[in-house]
Amino acid sequence: MDLEKKIKEKKARVAVIGLGYVGLPTAVHIAKAGFEVFGIDIKRERVKKVNSGNSYIGDVSSKELKEVVKFKKFKAFANHSPLKNSDVVLICVPTPLDKLKNPDLSYVKETTKEIAKYLKKEQLIILESTCPPETTKKVILPELEKTGLKVGKDFYLAHCPERLDPGNKKWNLKNIPRVAGGITKKCTRLTKIFYQSFIEAEVFEVSSPEAAEMAKLLENAFRLVNISFINELALLAGRMGIDIWEVIEAAKTKPFGFMPFYPSPKCGGHCFDGNQYVFVKNGENLEMMRISELYQKILPKVKLKAKVKSLDELSVIFATKFAQFSRETTSRYSLYPIPNLVNFFDTNFIFPNRLQVLSFDLNTQKPGFASIKMVSKRKEDSIINIEGSYNYKLKVTKEHPIIIYNNHRFLIKLAKDIKKGDRLVIARNLPSIQDHIKIDLIEMILRLKPSLVNKIRVKPIKKKIKKKTLKSIGLNWYERNLFSDCNYLPLNFYLKHEKQLSLKRDEIYLCTGYGLSFSQIKNIIVIDKSFARLVGYYLAEGCLTEEKTTKRIRLSFNLNERFYIDDVKKILDEKGIKYSCYRDKNYQTFHLKISSEILGILFKDVLKCGRNCYEMRIPFPIFFSTKNLRKEILTGILRGEGGVDYNDKSNSICISFYSSSPILFEQVQLILREIGIFPRLCKKREQLLEITGPKNIKKIKGMIGGEKEKKIEDYIKNLRKEIDYKKVKIYKNFITLKVSKITQEPIREVFSLEVEPTNTLITTSGIIAHNCIPIVPFFLASKAKEYNFWTRFIELAGQINEQMPHFVMTKVIWVLNLKKKSVRESKVLVWGVSYKKDIGDTRESAAYDIIADLIRKGAKVDYFDPFVPELKVSHRIIKNPVLLKSIKYSPQKIKKYDLVLILTDHSGFDYEKLAQNAKLVVDTKNAIKSRKHKNVFWL
16 A cells, blocks of 8 residues: 555554654644554653653643543654654654754754664655754755665655644644645655645645745744834833833734734843742633742743853843744643743743733722733842731832722832831632533543443433333343343443433432442532532541542541531432441541542542642632632531630630641632631731631621531620721722731742733732832843844844933923923923832833933922832932922922923823813823823823
8 A cells, every 4th residue: 555545544654753842742633633653752751651641741631642542543652663663754853952043953863863774665754843944855865865765756755844832722733734845746745645634724835845944934033023123112112101012902903914923021020939829820720829839830841041151142042032942841730831931140031821810900909810921030138028917928029019008099119118007908809710610520530530431320310211212222131121120321331322311411320339339429510509518518627538449538527516517418418429427436526438439530630629638729610600609618618627716704706717728728818808807817827817806707607507606696696896907998899908017038039920911919818919020121232242242122122212311301392492481490390200100110210311301401300209209310411419309299289380291100190180280291101191282292
């Protein structure tokens, strides 16, 4: 059989060399199309994982991998011997940049030598790795023809560059068009036929491998040039008061001749202590983790060197940042897509794909998930610990912006400027991602443990299995009587004849075991209030053990806690879950035991509740569902782990909760605050909280139940007066807390996140923190010159920015001259001196240059900025430094100035009213939207 026929009939055997982020998805996709595939990789660990069905690549699920391995469509090897039995060979090895910014083709060359050892007639070799033009013809072809076989006659060789975009759900191997260029026309045609056998998109033929190789480089270079351009434009737009994101959105509306590119994050930043917790979302997957853990989990394995010591290394940095990252870079954590990593002088920057973090929109006052644009790590000597009342803490670097709430307004202050009495802002509500949660256990089993299908029986909840139905399916007399009398069916039989049986999935139990080990559970699990409460009981009093034959869930209560025991029994009976009970009189303990492999998989692998007290966490589908479900799961948790200490003599009460799991502890705090309860965090013992005060106790009434509930009722009944705690103020969508203490601590490293579009993230204990403010990378241009590297785009942007203050001054002079006034002796009010709105940071601010120039020209200058109380202007063009203080703003004061110059458009001000009161205005930020004012001039 010739090769073309083998490919069309999918009888050709395919070898994929290199099982990295391109090779593994490609191999799995080809295997799913029906080909027999051999995976080859020199890394034995990868081979072992592939053959056991454990994926290490984000774009390949373990389920997909296990499926093709199980049906013997895909097998991995740590040597090249399968090449002798292969009809098609794909080369998917890495081609990273070396120190001279040249592609390292050593992997391609070594692979070609191995292919040559096994090269045979009617074999197609395809290079997918990104390579310079002529690699296929001048590196691979000569080595293969050393065997005496001739290309186009005995074997076939082509280049079809990979176009995989890791983590992209829209564009994947199936629908991305491919480019094929062979040494001969037949090489190209066979390559096209091969790819068309497993992809649905077009395979575009080019005249040679060189054209295909150049096409790939054009794609990379196109992206490099445009991102560099948009970075320059972003710097210019920022100085002009133009929102570059708005500009891009506007330009995108053009249906032809434009393609949107976006600015990359800037360098440096003010950062968090790595122990701050955040909620991270990737598609449907959710995790709660420390920022340092997030950084490690998205950190590529292949890193650049920590310091730049030569032109070559700096070249690698820029090439890596804007052109490509290593083909073999993989994520350490399969939840996360492969990120881009770049290092600038001891700071690592990771640009993740499609990651989001729980955030808080200060405008709408609602929580939600916002995109993480950049995560970085750098060294730092010290950090500021901002401690609020009740032991709430936020640890950041001294220049980090902090959100506070004073005088009914959200304000931003630098950490170093925070004072006692300022109010931190804490999230109260949680977003609802999924309102209705229904789990089909059959689908769960097929996805996670298909081998269990043969051990499960299906039993109708109400109906009776009829012999007549079984006869129509074709069962013999014995099987009909057996299944009908016992009223059950094997699950594999049920799945095969599901439609004919007319037995819906919400009408059946799934049963396992016999006799004492018999277990049953309803196939459709609806996460309602009672089930959420059951999960809460499990998180507080449960554990999960895995034994040889099954998984066992145990819930343990004190013998006196009859109320809780009866509640759990009631829920289990309602859900049709079989359980057993036993008492341990030595420890005064009552145990509820559920021996169920199915329920064990649900709790461990689907809901991911944890197996013991150290791992417990509220399942994220429930945690981000509805307020009512969150309250029910909290009810179960507090009934199990909530302590109630009541003193009837003083009528004082304290409800406490402790968890060995830091994640569960954080989750419980958030739910408590959502229902209006503000707990105190214990200072002496970590992960212990206390609930006190009449307002808090009244809101928790009715949740705990049992004997403990009677103590709460007695406390409320004997109350004489309620105390108003001024340290905490609870609003509809957030809570504010007074800052009580500010200290400085030593630290080794800090982490930053940039979040768009909200610029906020919800951290430990629900504190709403501003994201990290980046530093403009002009230093890169001068630093690069030390290595004889010409950073053309950055220097161009720098030159444009240097001209902006002079342009503003020209505008001010021109506007004053219209009114026959000179700058000398004119009273000028500079409105906003920070470099960014709602921030007290003045670094890189144009205000220094402009104010210094105004003073030099003889103007009388004042400024107003609610975030910058003092400004020291020291500049080469003025003799002595000038210390200015922000004026107290009022509309009447505006009238005394000859001109108001708006440099920063801080939020919360009526700019229309400002325009009405001012004599003249130069607006560099488009703060005044209306164009009707004749006294206002815009840049």
